[in-house]
Amino acid sequence: MAVGTLGTRARGDATSPFRHVDVVLVVCVAAIAALGTLMVFSSTRGTGPAPDTSYLRRELAFMTLGGLAMVAVSAFDYRKLFNYVWLLYGGALLLLVLVISPLGQESKGAQAWFGFGPFQLQPAEFAKLALIGVLAALLSHYEGDIDPRRLGVLLGVAGAPMALILLQPDLGMVLIYVAILMGMLLVGGVRGRHILALSLLGVVAVIGVFNSNVLKQYQKDRLTAFVNPESDARATTYNINQSTTAIGNGGITGRGLFKGQQTQYQFVPEQETDFIFTAVGEELGFVGAATLLVLYGIVIWRIWRTALLAKDWFGRLLCVGVLSFLVFQIFENVGMTMQIMPVTGIPLPLMSYGGSSIVTTFLALGLVLSVHMHRFR
Amino acid sequence: MDAESPRLRLSILGVVIVSMFGALFARLWYLQVMSAGQYQDVAVQNTTKVVYEEPPRGRILDRNGKVIVDNRTSLVVTANPHELDSSGKRDEILFRIAQELTRSGRPTKVRSLERRLHDPQYNPLQPVPIAVDVPEDLYVFLSERAEEFPGIAVNREAVRSYPYGAAAAHVVGYVGRINEEELRARQGTPDHPKENPKPYQPDSNIGKEGVERVYEDELRGTPGVRRIEVDSLGRVVRTVEHRPPRPGNDVQLSIDIDIQVSLEKALAEQLDLVRGGYTSDGKIAAAPAGSAVMLEPGTGRVLALASYPTYDPSEFVNGISTERYQELTRNPAENPFVNRAISGQYAPGSTFKLVTAFGAMSSGMINGNTSYVDGGVYQLMKCSGNCTRQNPNRQGHGTVNVSSALTVSSDVFFYWIGDRFFWEADRWGQGLQSAARTFGFGAKTGIDLPGESAGNVPDADWKRRTWESLPPDQKAKGDPTWYPGDSVNLAIGQGDMLATPLQLANAYAMFVDQGVHHKPTVVMRILQPASEAADPAHPAVIREIEPEVTYTADMPAAIHEPIRQGLLGVASSGGVFTGTAYNAFRGFDTKAFPVLSKTGTAQVNNKADTALYVACAPDPEYKYCLSIVLEEAGFGGNVAAPVARRVFEPLAGQQTEEGSKPSVVRSSD
Incomplete structure (x- = not known):
């Protein structure tokens, strides 16, 4: 089926999906992606006479790939997904098992990647979508009537990938899954006291994990360093001190694109990935950083609105799942660079360098667009 | 479930989301709007590094512009x-x-x-x-x-490089790596840093001794500053600012390097000759050390200053090893780093008789015609017990007045004066001590070199205070009382009277300059660095160090003339009396180049005598005053005066066989 044919046929049809593209969402997403590409370039171009464009070119490729994937997904009716969620979920679990086998690669302390030449694939990113799909399917099937047994099924379905990811171990990713689960349970109709009990259980679990040997010491350090970052010169505190310095150095209007000392001279480790927000903060200042947050805010608002307008439980819950992980990743990532959240390796959606995260985010937004477009048919 | 339920639940989610974004905005506002300045300072510190480049030091020139201390490049x-x-x-x-x-x-x-x-x-x-x-x-x-x-x-x-080798080492001093104490004194502590226009780094060099030390602020150049931007790995990204180093100012000494070299040579060779031989009173001369100072009367400028043993400042270039330093300083009596010319304290012996004569005449005790019969032995007044003092070998000089007593160095005449200063204190007061202080003894001269000693002028007060400060168990051996013997000893410069060679030269320079006392100086002027001068041969003078008159003492002709005549006789054969330095100057034309001088021999317990000689020349337009001290070497007239003759000969335009090599003669003082 060619898009052109669809478009021709859609003209004059008020319920045609292509008359209900959420233009505001698309424009904001495109703006964030463009800014992200620019800032990745700024933080990787180096100080040599000829700028290093290798990151820029790869980032452009990811963004193009992601954008195309978003368009493709949005064109499909999301309801067709309903029949494949368990297949996707099973595939995701398989990949998560394979990645902790010798087939996977370890990087930065977590066995989380498959290597394909110069590119790396992070299955836990794509598995987010599988989880959202399965939870949306289950919750829409329950239609808001969730007894403890059903809750147990939901928790079990979410717990399986989370357990596999903990084995990598990638704590930040697990927290994203927790956010997806909690957001979807909330909107999916789980009773208030169950949500409260789960939250309490979560707190107890966090304390338990901290006092056990599940986490490696560096992970504990990272998580606690933000409480007292001036305490020592360990790598983590160095990282967040440089990060905060970069953001503070930006001031109101920023040092100017390609002119931030902290950014250009690579004082912030992992800047093109997890700490990309510091490049925005330093070079574009409060004006730029606040604009970025506003753009994110609009995107979130449009997803929230789509969830509200969705014609069925499945579409609404897909949107809530996407909403949950985007909000959590934005809040945790930006909060981490400003020392109000612990340091975890969570990318900033559409900004951080990294193919898996970018493509996954675009796919998720494609789903949301599909829900929006197909709400009258 | 009713249709409103998802809407309510989505609203709850919405509230949570809005508060999360609110927190992010608040934090962003705090960091970028309220505390931006603080973080901007940190960012600048992160990326800006300052590298200092050591500047070349100024050079040290002699009074005629000859370069004594220069710079060279070392790998x-x-x-x-x-x-x-x-x-x-x-x-x-x-x-x-x-x-x-x-x-x-x-x-x-x-x-x-x-x-x-x-x-x-x-x-x-x-x-x-x-x-x-x-x-x-x-x-x-x-x-x-x-x-x-x-x-x-x-x-x-x-x-540093030293075109004249080790010459003038005790004047120019040496440089070395700055130590922690010096660095703190100049740069402060990390908590209390000091502003310094010529900042020091931990590996900077600094003047450690001599002119290098005293004129450090002139000689040190202004370090170059390279302000660079670095990335997180410390790699230089670009140079923000570069101020090249500026050389320090040149320092021109009053030293005449030719006189300096000849004085050092004469001193060292004389000590070598004397060492190991017998003195005229039968002791073995160890002659371990000696020193000499030549001043320019009328200005107080130092023409030459020598201290033996000496050292080679080039050994400090790039650092002297600890072993070598310990080897040099093992024996304190032969420590080459001691500048004996300004810090050595010696009993001046008969060279002090100038002061005694001046004190006796200015107090009115005697005049130029007062005579006394010197029978070779002096009987102390109102005395019981061991009451005699005598000339060397009990040699009598017959009837002497103050002039001839100085020429022949009659101890008996000056014992008599010392004895009277004790018994007739109500008439003449502390005339000896005040005369000594008038001539600058007992106080530092203030020369622009480090490590000067003050010497000592003993009096009754001093003797009591010294005794009182003894530990209790030693008080029985000491004695707080000032006796006639103390005054008598002081009159001939023995006992507790102590003077530095510099003080001696300066006292005689004051005498020939009619009572004008100068602060001695080794530096004449500060010059612009040659590399920055329009005409390198004639650099601009940044600062002249003018001769400084400390005070002027009244020295009427009735007092000055008899003393002058007596001292002029010391090195010449004029008339009835033969001077104590006559033999040392035999063959030297003192009519063409009259030398006003005094020999001195100071007794040191169980050791050979300290030989002293102070001479100013040529009378009456004096250009040189020279003091010479040889430790454990014998009579001043025998061993010290020949050194002066050797140094004077080229200055007088004379050249004799005796004056071209070290020699020892016979004399009575």
Whole structure:
């Protein structure tokens, strides 16, 4: 089926999906992606006479790939997904098992990647979508009537990938899954006291994990360093001190694109990935950083609105799942660079360098667009 | 479930989301709007580094512009102990460096490199110089293979060079690496840093002694400043600002390097000649040390200043080893770093009789015609017990007045004056001591060199205070009372009277300058660095150091003339009386070049006498005042006066057989 044919046929049809593209969402997403590409370039171009464009070119490729994937997904009716969620979920679990086998690669302390030449694939990113799909399917099937047994099924379905990811171990990713689960349970109709009990259980679990040997010491350090970052010169505190310095150095209007000392001279480790927000903060200042947050805010608002307008439980819950992980990743990532959240390796959606995260985010937004477009048919 | 339920639940989610974004905005506002300044300072500190470049020091010139201390470039191989250790190949690197040094013509063992690296004088956090003045090809070799030798570096350093070798070492001093105390004094502490326009780094050099030390602020140049931007790995991104180093000012001394060289030579050769021989009173002369100062009367400027034994300041270039320093300073009596000309304190012996004569005449006790019969022995007044004092060998000089008493150095005449100062104190007061102080004894002259001593002018008060400060168990052996014998001893410059060679020269210079007392100086002017002068041969004068008159004493002709005549007779054969330095100057034409002088011989317990001689010449337009002190060497007229003759001959335009080599003559003082 060619898009052109669809478009021709859609003209004059008020319920045609292509008359209900959420233009505001698309424009904001495109703006964030463009800014992200620019800032990745700024933080990787180096100080040599000829700028290093290798990151820029790869980032452009990811963004193009992601954008195309978003368009493709949005064109499909999301309801067709309903029949494949368990297949996707099973595939995701398989990949998560394979990645902790010798087939996977370890990087930065977590066995989380498959290597394909110069590119790396992070299955836990794509598995987010599988989880959202399965939870949306289950919750829409329950239609808001969730007894403890059903809750147990939901928790079990979410717990399986989370357990596999903990084995990598990638704590930040697990927290994203927790956010997806909690957001979807909330909107999916789980009773208030169950949500409260789960939250309490979560707190107890966090304390338990901290006092056990599940986490490696560096992970504990990272998580606690933000409480007292001036305490020592360990790598983590160095990282967040440089990060905060970069953001503070930006001031109101920023040092100017390609002119931030902290950014250009690579004082912030992992800047093109997890700490990309510091490049925005330093070079574009409060004006730029606040604009970025506003753009994110609009995107979130449009997803929230789509969830509200969705014609069925499945579409609404897909949107809530996407909403949950985007909000959590934005809040945790930006909060981490400003020392109000612990340091975890969570990318900033559409900004951080990294193919898996970018493509996954675009796919998720494609789903949301599909829900929006197909709400009258 | 009703239709409103999802809407309500979505609203709850919405509230949570809005509050999360609210937190992010608040924090962003705090960081970028309220505290931006603080973070901007940190960011600048992060990326800006300041590198200082050591400036060349100013040169030191003699009074005629001859360069005594210059600069040259030295190639220095340094090893950073810390980097060597962390390279993990320390032994291999040191072995290869020793190999390369040996190949370049300086046989080196790993063991000697290790010794150098462990020498306590070096800060282990700083690169340690392991070979200096290496040839250019080794410099090229090591520079090209820097990555094979981590921790090893070859630097071009501007170091001191000494065209006249060790000459004037005690005047110019030496430079060395700044120590922690000096650094703190000039730069403050990290908590309380001091502003310094010529900032020092931990590896900077600083003047440690002599003019290098006293005129440090002039000689030190202004360090170059390179303000650079670095990235997170410390790589230089760009130079923000570069101010090249500026050389320090040149310092022109009043020293005449030709006189300085001849004085040092005469002094050293004389001590060599005397050493090991017998003195005229039968003791063995150890002659371990000596010193001499030549001043310019009328200005107080130092023409030459010598202290023996001496040292070679070039040994301090690139650092002297601790072993070598200990070897040089092992025997305090022969420590070459002591500047005896200004810090050595000696009983002046008969050279003090100038003061006694002046004190007796200015107090009114005697005049130029007052005569006394010198029978060779003096009987102390109102005395019981051991009451006699005598001239050397009990030699009598017959009837003498103040002039002839000075010429022949009659002890009996001056014992008589000292005795009267004791018994007739109600009439003449503390005339001896006040005369001594008038001539500048007992106080530092204020010369612009470090380490000067004040000497001592003993009186009744001093004797009591000294006794009172003794520990209780030694008080029985001491004695707080001032006796006639103390006054008598003081009158001939023996006992507790102590003077530095500089004070002696300055006292005689004051006498020939009709009572004008100067503060002696070694530096005449500060000059613009030659490299910055429009005409390098005639650099601009930045500052003249004018002669400074400390005070003027009344010296009427009735007092001055008899003393002058007496002292002029010391080196000449005029009339009935033969001077005590006559033999030393035999053959020297004192009519053409009249020498006003006094010999002195000071007794030292169980050792050979200190030989002294002070001379000013030529009368009456004096240009030179020279004091000479030879420790444990014998009579001043025998061994010290010949040194003066040797130095004076070229200045007088005379050349004799005796005056061209060291010699010892016979005299009575």
